[in-house]
Amino acid sequence: MTNQDELKRAVARAAIDYVPIDSIVGVGTGSTANFFIDELARIKHKIRGAVASSEASAKRLMGHGIEVLPLNDAGDLQVYVDGADEITSHLHMIKGGGGALTREKIVASASRKFVCVCDASKLVDVLGKFPLPVEVIPMARSSVARQLAALGGQPKLREGFTTDNGNIILDVHGLSIMNPVELESTLDHIAGVVTNGLFARRGADVLLLGTTEGVKTMTV
Numbered sequence: 001m002t003n004q005d006e007l008k009r010a011v012a013r014a015a016i017d018y019v020p021i022d023s024i025v026g027v028g029t030g031s032t033a034n035f036f037i038d039e040l041a042r043i044k045h046k047i048r049g050a051v052a053s054s055e056a057s058a059k060r061l062m063g064h065g066i067e068v069l070p071l072n073d074a075g076d077l078q079v080y081v082d083g084a085d086e087i088t089s090h091l092h093m094i095k096g097g098g099g100a101l102t103r104e105k106i107v108a109s110a111s112r113k114f115v116c117v118c119d120a121s122k123l124v125d126v127l128g129k130f131p132l133p134v135e136v137i138p139m140a141r142s143s144v145a146r147q148l149a150a151l152g153g154q155p156k157l158r159e160g161f162t163t164d165n166g167n168i169i170l171d172v173h174g175l176s177i178m179n180p181v182e183l184e185s186t187l188d189h190i191a192g193v194v195t196n197g198l199f200a201r202r203g204a205d206v207l208l209l210g211t212t213e214g215v216k217t218m219t220v
């Protein structure tokens with residue numbers, strides 16, 4: 001296991017403290033979320049089940065014998081735990097490196113508390129060095145790409161990738177995102193955009209950051 005993996009595992013373990021007994025847990029997607037799923041398996045007898053933000057996470061949860069419920073049957077969730085590709089000290093994030101941004105945003109929005117779990121490399125001053133993922137209805141690809149370019153980005157099609165919802169991803173390079181709340185809304189208003197990877201209007205509530213000095217807890 002790499003040093004970065006050790007940090008991911010440490011924050012995943014720390015996130016277990018935020019899981020209420022007898023709750024249905026919102027679960028994110030990605031390598032850090034996978035560590036969280038593995039930790040969740042240790043306390044599976046203390047929870048009612050999970051709502052997954054992707055087919056991949058659902059498969060991993062079920063592999064551990066954790067019941068996966070549809071969000072429509074689960075009602076509002078007490079907690080959602082997920083990683084991020086970039087996060088600021090305001091707990092605004094870029095997500096979607098794994099392509100699961102739409103379901104992640106849906107499950108996060110149905111959850112009272114968003115606990116973000118990251119290794120220290122994800123903490124940035126300004127979002128945008130990581131290309132911003134935008135999920136797009138396939139027929140709108142060119143039109144959306146032109147509008148993203150007009151906003152100053154360089155959109156690139158994520159080759160050979162289809163989301164769990166049957167759509168494409170445009171990864172937008174070259175953005176320096178000074179106002180993530182405003183840009184999130186602007187992008188959501190482009191026809192053909194399903195979701196963009198800015199999680200700023202509804203950011204995280206708690207960041208568990210894995211550092212070589214231990215897990216740091218940050219809130220806004």
Ligand code: 5RP
Pocket residue numbers: 028029030031032033082083084085094095096097098099100101104
């Ligand atoms: C997936 C995501 C992930 O949370 C993000 O990509 C971070 O992944 P990892 O924990 O593997 O670094 O948004 O769509």
